[in-house]
Amino acid sequence: MDPKESEGAEVALETALKVEEGKEAHQADRARTGSQEVDWASRIGGYTEYSEFQKFLRRSVQSMFNFSNVRKILSLVVIVFLWHLATTYKIPPFTRVPTPIEVWRDAIAFVPTMHCLKCVIFSMGRIYLGFMVACIIGIPLGLFMGWNRTFKYFTFPTFESLRPIPVISWIPLSVIMFPLTEHSIVFLVFLGAFYPIVLNTLLGVESIRADYIQGALSLGSKPRHVFFDIILPGALPSIFTGMTVGMGLAWVMVVAAEMVAGGYGLGYMTWESYILIAYPRIILGMFIIGACGYLSSTVIRFLSTKAMPWRSLF
Amino acid sequence: MNLPATNAMTGIEPGEMEMRGVYYSFGEGKEVLDNVSFKVEKGSFTCFCGPSGCGKTSIINLLAGYVAPDMGECLIDGAPVNGPGADRLVVFQETALLPWMTLWENTLYGPKVQGKDLMGEVADRAEELINMVGLTGFEEKYPSQLSGGMQRRAELIRALINQPKVLLMDEPFRGLDAMTRGIMQEYIIKLFEQTGTTILFVTAELEEAIFLGDVAYFLTAGPATVKRKLEIDLPRPRMFEHLTTSRFVDLQREAIETVDEEAQKAFSAFARAREKRAKQNM
Secondary structure (H helix, E strand, O other), X not given: OOHHHHHHHHHHHHHHHHHHHOHHHHHHHHHHHOOHHHHHHHHHOHHHHHHHHHHHHHHHHHHHOOOXXXXXXXXXXXXXXXXXXXXXXXXXXXXXXXXXXXXHHHHHHHOOOHHHHHHHHHHHHHXXXXXXXXXXXXXXXXXXXXXXXXXXXXXXXXXXXXXXXXXXXHHHHHHHHOOOHHHHHHHHHHHHHHHXXXXXXXXXXXXXXXXXXXXXXXXXXXXXXXXXHHHHHHHHHHHHHXXXXXXXXXXXXXXXXXXXXXXXXXXXXXXXXHHOOOHHHHHHHHHHHHHHHHHHHHHHHHHHHHHOHHHOOO | OOOOOOOOOOOOOOOOEEEEEEEEEEOOOEEEEEEEEEEEOOOOEEEEEXXXXXXXXXXXXXXXXXXXXXEEEEEEOOEEOOOOOOXXXXXXOOOOOOOOOOXXXXXXXXXXXXXXXXXXXXXXXXXXXXXXXXXXXXOOOOHHHOOHHXXXXXXXXXXXXXXXXXXXXXXXXXXXXXXXXXXXXXXXXHHHHHHOOEEEEEXXXXXXXXXXXXXXXXXXXXXXXXXXXXXXXXXOOOOXXXXXXXXXXXXXHHHHHHHHHHHHXXXXXXXXXXXXXXXXXX
């Protein structure tokens, strides 16, 4: 390894440790590095951000399965044991369901392969694209709808009349609309995430206390100040709620669309396993989808703590 | 009273406010103010006292320009009030600090949106004010990290940094415990005596009005009119020792007598209404 790179990694590692030690240590680190640039770099890029996210993920998983608490892990053990009993003794409707051991063996064989990675990358990529577009269009749309009454009157009725249509029922139409499978899947992911994002953003704007705006106006705020200093930050908590819900629906859509429209991906892989009578892989596919979904929503929660420092102070 | 035209440190130039024969009602003809007239002198601390729900907040809203009177006029320095402006700032009952901004950003929000240079003079003034209310060292904290009393003080300086001619305070210490309230009273006295701004202070507590103000107006139970103007001749700077002087007790007795009459009236009106309802139900 070249010396410069190893030094960089060392600094990053040190910074990561200090972040864990708390704010004081972080300030000390800032004083040590002495320049604002280095501080920013360690905050937004490189190894530190990655490891900070890893810690966040570890904490959130730990809070879900607290292995130090026997009662919490017991329910998990019981479920797997019941699954094992039901499948071993072929109690209907579990006659053709594979046993936990079969699934575990298949996991060991399949998860490290290139094929599995490819499936994950395809699904994740579609989620990423569709979700990004949903945020880029949905958040400003929701903000403007909440901000400007006239704009809301123009857009909200259309929006509300399209919303009750289950997004799944868009699948055939989107296959007709887009010549490429890839495009129609991304479009469906976009649709799934779009509605909750717009709706929550709108609710967020409407729930902002009137005296924040009144106070700002009497201080001499222009409309753009009200928008960027009050409406946007005031709606952020709801925007992130919308993004979390939207991410859930995005996964529903990507799996459904891949099962129907095909092409790589976790949904396609799971469906294909059914066709090929590789039953353990069906359950494995379900687990991998669940894990990926969990990872995606953790990313959003992580971003929300970064974007709203005033919300996580205690 | 001998007043300095402009305060050297904060650059605040006190203004005067006046209401002339104001009638105001909201909703379905519910009369709130019934021919209210008064004048708040330049650089004075004027308190408004009255039973709850009598229309004290309406006076603030009218002077701030959030609402317009049905009849009569509101004047600031002789000019009629049309709409809100940074020369008359309101400190609300509940904190209106922006939760997503630190104390420093909140303090400088007014100058920022007015497009002022945030370095140099404005920053010096902010530091001075923050120091004056004992919040030095908390500049980088968010409102949720401050106690209730600290939030109210932050609110005060957020208004004062804009050098308002008049500070309109709508029961700003409501909901604070007795001890915090005492501390806040001390700070507001200090701020008033050091900055020389005009303060219009609405409160339901008689003792507070007498302790803080130069003049106290007592309002009748709704629809409100000015029942009595009480000149408070306690010496300045005000100190807690004044609370036990015989002059304070005399003023307090006068105030209680004035208000008691109104409370009785409000109470008997309530009792009459209840009797009437009871009869209708029989």
